[in-house]
Structure formats: structure tokens, C-alpha cells
Amino acid sequence: MIERVEVSVFTTTAFTAVDPHGHRHPSAEHEVREALLEITDSSGAVGRVQVHPDQLRPAVLDSIVKPVLLGADPWDRERLWTAMARKQRGSHGRFTDRALGYVDTALWDLAGKLADLPVWKLLGGARSRVPAYASTMCGDEIPGGLSTPGDYASFAKELVSRGYRAIKLHTWMPPVPGAPSVRADIAACEAVRDAVGPAVALMLDANHWYSRTDALELGRALEDLDFYWFEEPMEEASISSYRWLSEQLSVPVIGPEVAWGKHLSRAEWITSGACDILRAGPTDVGGISPTVKAAHLAESFNMDCEIHGDGSASLAVLGGTGTGRWYERGLLHPHHDFDRVPPHRLAIADPLDDEGCVSLSTAPGLGDEFDVEHIRSHTLE
Ligand SMILES: O=C(O)[C@H](O)[C@@H](O)[C@@H](O)C(=O)NO
Numbered sequence: 135m136i137e138r139v140e141v142s143v144f145t146t147t148a149f150t151a152v153d154p155h156g157h158r159h160p161s162a163e164h165e166v167r168e169a170l171l172e173i174t175d176s177s178g179a180v181g182r183v184q185v186h187p188d189q190l191r192p193a194v195l196d197s198i199v200k201p202v203l204l205g206a207d208p209w210d211r212e213r214l215w216t217a218m219a220r221k222q223r224g225s226h227g228r229f230t231d232r233a234l235g236y237v238d239t240a241l242w243d244l245a246g247k248l249a250d251l252p253v254w255k256l257l258g259g260a261r262s263r264v265p266a267y268a269s270t271m272c273g274d275e276i277p278g279g280l281s282t283p284g285d286y287a288s289f290a291k292e293l294v295s296r297g298y299r300a301i302k303l304h305t306w307m308p309p310v311p312g313a314p315s316v317r318a319d320i321a322a323c324e325a326v327r328d329a330v331g332p333a334v335a336l337m338l339d340a341n342h343w344y345s346r347t348d349a350l351e352l353g354r355a356l357e358d359l360d361f362y363w364f365e366e367p368m369e370e371a372s373i374s375s376y377r378w379l380s381e382q383l384s385v386p387v388i389g390p391e392v393a394w395g396k397h398l399s400r401a402e403w404i405t406s407g408a409c410d411i412l413r414a415g416p417t418d419v420g421g422i423s424p425t426v427k428a429a430h431l432a433e434s435f436n437m438d439c440e441i442h443g444d445g446s447a448s449l450a451v452l453g454g455t456g457t458g459r460w461y462e463r464g465l466l467h468p469h470h471d472f473d474r475v476p477p478h479r480l481a482i483a484d485p486l487d488d489e490g491c492v493s494l495s496t497a498p499g500l501g502d503e504f505d506v507e508h509i510r511s512h513t514l515e
């Protein structure tokens with residue numbers, strides 16, 4: 135049974151930072167706080183997941199998570215997930231889907247350790263290698279970074295030379311002056327298509343708040359450029375707006391990414407025609423368990439479910455269910471070495487091979503290789 139549930143906040147170094155709107159950009163090396171959630175079973179097996187320190191605060195851990203998990207059978211994930219999810223409403227926003235997702239993910243890592251099997255094998259072992267798409271950081275004002283359409287074009291050529299066969303652009307977003315801009319987005323997409331030619335799959339993630347008419351203008355341009363999917367051009371709260379857009383565009387519309395409701399809201403998106411490709415991610419919908427449910431739902435409608443976000447949890451769903459065609463590898467930038475191993479890890483989770491694919495780990499659990507020594511010696515609380 136589960137004996138301990140602990141979150142250790144520790145220091146490490148980072149080479150990226152988020153702007154006031156939460157978009158990540160390259161930065162000088164600096165110290166940051168990260169956290170590790172550990173769920174320990176009476177056998178001594180430990181499920182581990184890295185979490186954002188502010189997402190699993192002690193108050194939430196003590197009042198919501200521990201009362202459900204301590205003394206429970208770690209194999210009872212469905213029962214445990216539901217018991218925690220039912221507590222969200224009464225938490226008045228303190229217990230987020232992201233926090234629930236971290237706990238569920240750690241329980242899957244623990245299950246893999248107990249079974250001595252990789253999580254993707256427990257989920258069905260659909261494939262042991264997944265093609266990756268390069269997911270760029272948002273545009274910026276960094277000279278030679280992602281500050282012009284030409285910068286995006288140069289970076290796209292570099293990404294293709296590294297083996298990627300698909301590239302997703304995140305374009306300029308606030309607080310960059312003038313962003314968002316349909317014209318600027320189209321210019322970047324045109325420059326990249328010109329640079330890489332017709333064989334590379336291209337996607338745009340406009341995670342903006344465009345109006346229907348702006349989104350339609352941008353979507354039409356993507357049709358002319360033969361883009362593979364169009365992502366999050368509008369607020370995802372309006373299903374009818376996405377239905378309106380999807381009905382008018384031949385470029386596939388993908389979603390939702392951040393819409394409220396976990397896997398439960400995805401059925402309405404599909405049946406109302408709001409998307410042509412479904413989207414779900416372990417950090418968005420409450421963990422690996424609901425992401426797998428969204429993948430199975432999509433399968434019933436002959437629809438791909440593309441998994442949001444990088445990391446071992448996303449890889450486990452992709453390897454286990456066979457859903458989706460791509461692993462989102464990123465976020466990438468010309469001035470950021472995505473393959474650099476941070477001090478709190480012994481290896482990155484998703485090395486890219488020369489054919490642009492990522493192989494699933496054969497280690498028990500999720501396969502994350504944490505430097506527990508570093509974490510213990512740099513733990514703050
Ligand atoms: O800021 C975020 O939520 C992520 O960087 C997100 O923008 C990015 O992961 C994304 O949209 N991927 O599809």
C-alpha cells in the first residue's frame with residue numbers, strides 16, 4: 135500500500151524563462167526552484183514526477199491528496215483518481231487539473247516500478263518509437279532568434295537537418311509589440327514553407343485570442359500553404375466558434391488543448407464538429423489516465439488524438455495507445471540547447487534519433503532518470 139506522499143522543492147539551473155504572459159524564451163543560466171513528487175509504496179517502490187513547485191502546495195497535498203492516497207492500494211488508480219477529482223469542486227480552485235495530473239502520473243510511474251514494466255507497455259505497447267515534431271518557442275525580439283520570418287525560415291532548415299519531418303510554429307504573442315498579428319503569422323508561415331519545401335509537415339499554434347474572422351483569414355492562408363493542422367487560434371471556451379471555423383476550412387483544426395473539462399469535454403468537441411483532430415495532454419486533462427480515455431474516444435470517431443506537451447507522460451500515452459502521429463518535442467529555439475541535461479537529471483527523457491524519432495524507454499515506470507543525489511542535496515523544503 136501507499137505509505138508516503140512527499141513533494142521536495144529543490145534548486146537547479148535553467149536556461150529558459152517565461153515572460154509575463156507565460157511564454158517560454160531562452161535566458162542566461164539562472165537558478166530556479168523545481169519540485170519532485172514521490173509516492174512510496176510499502177514495498178519500497180517509488181513513483182516520481184517533476185512538478186511545478188507552486189502547483190502541489192503543502193495545503194493541497196495535506197488536505198486533498200494524502201487523505202486519498204495514504205494506505206491505499208497503488209493499483210487502484212481509477213478509484214483514487216475519481217476520489218481526488220471529486221474533491222476539486224470543493225477545493226474552490228486550489229486543486230487544479232495540473233496538480234491532479236501530476237499525482238496520476240506519479241501513480242503510473244509507481245505501477246510501472248511495481249510491475250517492473252515501462253508504462254507504455256502497461257498501456258498496451260502499441261509502438262516503441264514515435265516520430266517527433268519540432269515545437270518552436272513563441273516569437274521574440276532576439277536578433278537571430280525568432281524575431282523575423284527569416285529567423286523562422288533559417289531555424290526550420292536547421293531543424294530539418296537535425297532529422298525533423300514536421301515543425302510547429304508558435305508565433306509572436308504578447309508582450310511582443312504588435313502581437314498577435316495575422317499578417318505577421320502568415321509571413322512566418324510562408325517563409326517556413328518556402329524554406330523547407332512541400333515534404334515537411336507544418337503546423338501553426340496561434341494560441342491567441344483571435345476573432346472568428348481573423349482566425350478564418352489566417353486559416354485560409356494555411357490552406358494555401360498546405361499546413362497539416364491549425365491549433366488554438368481562438369479562445370477554446372466557444373465550441374460553436376470552432377465548429378463555425380472547422381466547417382469553413384479544409385486545413386484540419388485541432389483541439390482543444392486548454393479547454394476546461396478534462397477528457398469529459400472532448401466528446402462535445404468531436405460530436406459538434408469543433409475539431410478535425412482531437413488534442414489532450416497529461417498536464418491539461420488530469421494525468422495519463424484521462425488522456426488515454428480521450429485517445430480511445432477519438433479512436434471511436436476515426437480521429438487522431440495528438441498529445442500536448444513533451445516529456446515521459448506524453449511519450450507513454452503515445453507508445454501505449456498508438457494514438458496521434460507525432461510527439462511534441464520542445465519548446466525549441468535557435469539559442470537554446472534543448473538536449474542539455476539539467477543538473478537534477480541524469481539524462482533527457484526524449485533523445486531524438488537521426489530519423490527524427492524518439493524511442494520509448496525500456497526502464498520500468500516512465501523512464502525518467504532523476505539525479506536523486508542532486509535533488510536531495512539541493513532540497514529547500
Ligand atoms: O505555455 C504553454 O502552455 C505551453 O508552452 C504551450 O503554449 C505549448 O506547449 C503549446 O501550446 N503546445 O501545443
Ligand SMILES: [Mg+2]
Pocket residue numbers: 339341365366391
Ligand atoms: Mg498548443
